[in-house]
Amino acid sequence: MIKDPFEEYIRHIDASKKEKGYAWQTAIGLQDVDGLKPSRYLIDTAIKNIEGEITIDTAEHWITQYYEQNPVSQDENRTEEADKVAVRIARLLSEPAFSFNVQQYLSIHKYLFHGIYPHAGQIRTFNMTKKEWILNGDTVSYGSALELRETLEYDLMQEKKFRYQGLSIDEMIEHLALFVSRLWQIHIFAEGNTRTTAVFFIKYLKTLGFYVTNDSFAENSWYFRNALVRANYNNFAKGIYETTKYVVMFLRNLLLNEHHRLSNRQLHVHSTSYLMATQVQKDSLAVNETKQEYIKQDIQTRHQDFSIGKQDIDGKKQDVEPIFSHFLPETAFSGKTKRNIQTLHQAVKNEIFSRADVIKHLNLTPSPASELLRKMQLTGIIEKISGQGKGKYRFI
16 A cells, blocks of 8 residues: 655654654644544645745745635535644744743644634633543533633642652653643633643643654544543443543653553443453352352253354354444444444455545545544544554554
8 A cells, every 4th residue: 555655754854854743743643633634735835844945934824825725615624724733733843932821821722723713712611521432422521611710720830839850750751641631621622622732731741851752642642632531531330430541651652662552442431341340240150159150051051052053143243243342332333334334344354444445445535534534443443553654544
């Protein structure tokens, strides 16, 4: 398959251009948080900036001018958002200026989304919920609209007071994971919270002396967001507790160049409840082992005659639904989406594929194809493949 030219370009650029290249790679990768894909024009503009042919000011001007001269349709307006926000993120990440305060946080959002969201830079005035697949449709409890600014001020003040001196790198990362998780949970804006939090956090990390120049955000922005979700979700009745361990793994990859496998499938709370239920069953067996063993033997005897038929049925079931494992709720997808996933799986099997393959095999337009990929990656059915070009996937 044809490799992504931008990823190939980033891999082979001179060391002197690496930092600027990673700023662009992060800026483009963060658009995945909302399922957005920048245009080829944005990629070409980014390369010109990295090569020193144009300044970042010129790059931003070109993108603005491009959409003024080429108005997009309603279906394409999120590509415009991806392009404009990407170039703005690249600019902010390339600039050293930063202030650790509420106004800086609000200003980042205003700059990133002006002309895109009417509420750019404005604190939301309503309470909100968001259904999360990894929470089986449940939502994180976000900050109350009545006290958003006060909550943000408090969290930033607490971080300012915190002393890192004397801590090990492990302890530092544990604390940073907790800080960014709490910062994101406030969700002070109606839209664009994760991208704003990521930019603010990256710039803050740089002030602490961390060298944040790798592809962690570019390749795992969806995982980053979902890890923040799990860091702020409790359901004691189901044995689910908030945890920053997933954010910690992400940060160790980002800051220490470690190689923890970051899979959205790990974040699905159904896996937690399933394991809990399994443990309860084991405990029950231990209490009355003799009785359970008798029942088990009886069931096995009565079902021996049906073993051949069952194998045949299982074989047919695997042909129909080869990728919907026990952890995936039946309500996760509509019937049409399931059929599309099954058709795609039958077409590509275990081969690496791209959005172009989705469009080809399912006869979809680019936007629905991107949305399908986003859903499959979020639910852990597919995973991104590194080293094969950007935008390459494989069924898990």
